[in-house]
Amino acid sequence: MFNLHYRLERSAIGFVLAIIGVASIGGLIEIAPLFTIDETVEKAPDMRVYTPLEVAGRNIYMREGCYACHSQMIRTLRDEVERYGPYSLAVESKYDHPMLWGSKRTGPDLARVGGKYSNDWHVAHLTNPRDVVAESNMPAYRWLSSKQLKTGDLGEHLAALRAVGVPYTDEMVSNASSDAIGQANPDTDLAAGVTTRYGDKTDVSLFDGNQGAVTEMDALVAYLQILGHLTDAAHQSTQNEVE
Numbered sequence: 001m002f003n004l005h006y007r008l009e010r011s012a013i014g015f016v017l018a019i020i021g022v023a024s025i026g027g028l029i030e031i032a033p034l035f036t037i038d039e040t041v042e043k044a045p046d047m048r049v050y051t052p053l054e055v056a057g058r059n060i061y062m063r064e065g066c067y068a069c070h071s072q073m074i075r076t077l078r079d080e081v082e083r084y085g086p087y088s089l090a091v092e093s094k095y096d097h098p099m100l101w102g103s104k105r106t107g108p109d110l111a112r113v114g115g116k117y118s119n120d121w122h123v124a125h126l127t128n129p130r131d132v133v134a135e136s137n138m139p140a141y142r143w144l145s146s147k148q149l150k151t152g153d154l155g156e157h158l159a160a161l162r163a164v165g166v167p168y169t170d171e172m173v174s175n176a177s178s179d180a181i182g183q184a185n186p187d188t189d190l191a192a193g194v195t196t197r198y199g200d201k202t203d204v205s206l207f208d209g210n211q212g213a214v215t216e217m218d219a220l221v222a223y224l225q226i227l228g229h230l231t232d233a234a235h236q237s238t239q240n241e242v243e
């Protein structure tokens with residue numbers, strides 16, 4: 001062994017090749033799982049894309065740095081599954097660009113928060129968390145209710161996501177602005193287009209409680225309510241059952 005090293009050091013090329021060989025082991029370990037990406041990411045035929053309003057909400061979530069306190073990934077550990085629900089599957093983040101798994105939990109994981117509370121609860125909580133959870137140390141985001149959502153550029157956001165692989169159709173891209181307004185205004189002509197394009201199960205609601213102008217609160221609540229509901233794959237997986 002010692003002799004081998006001694007001889008290697010005397011041959012410059014051999015030594016360089018040996019260094020490259022050893023240094024690439026770590027790289028290979030990182031890259032190898034990508035070769036099996038097709039098997040790693042589960043199939044979920046029912047997986048739908050985010051609506052323009054949800055994309056806008058996701059952008060606000062990033063802008064406000066919610067990910068600094070909230071993760072969106074339930075680990076395969078029993079305590080996590082019992083607290084939050086079925087553990088996160090790779091396919092559930094398939095359309096997340098960038099992913100928001102997070103690395104810190106000052107507040108709870110949000111991967112399955114969709115449907116856990118009413119829209120009104122979310123509005124009250126974001127307006128002042130202490131009103132609904134007395135001991136909360138989450139900041140208040142009350143301006144979201146009075147800030148009108150910028151919907152004009154949502155088509156461009158969808159087109160950008162399509163460029164990285166999210167299957168938005170031309171029709172979804174060209175109707176993005178009106179679909180965002182429609183999803184927050186049920187009982188209007190624009191609302192029908194949203195369910196036609198994104199599926200009957202799409203939540204069309206007065207997210208912030210008010211008809212008319214679409215606010216940033218509408219967008220953020222719509223996004224929070226879809227978390228964990230883009231596909232049912234995690235609930236169907238029998239491996240996910242806690243015995």
Ligand code: HEC
Nearest residue numbers: 064065066069106107108113129133136137138139141224
């Ligand atoms: C400084 C850390 C912090 C930041 C930043 C933060 N939160 Fe929280 N969040 C918390 C804490 C702590 C709780 C638990 C207490 C509570 O419910 O208010 C919480 C709870 C929540 C809950 C309820 C989760 C549940 O299952 O009960 C939601 C939803 C939520 N936050 C959304 C958000 C959103 C959206 C943002 C960004 C606009 C955000 N949070 C920013 C700390 C934070």
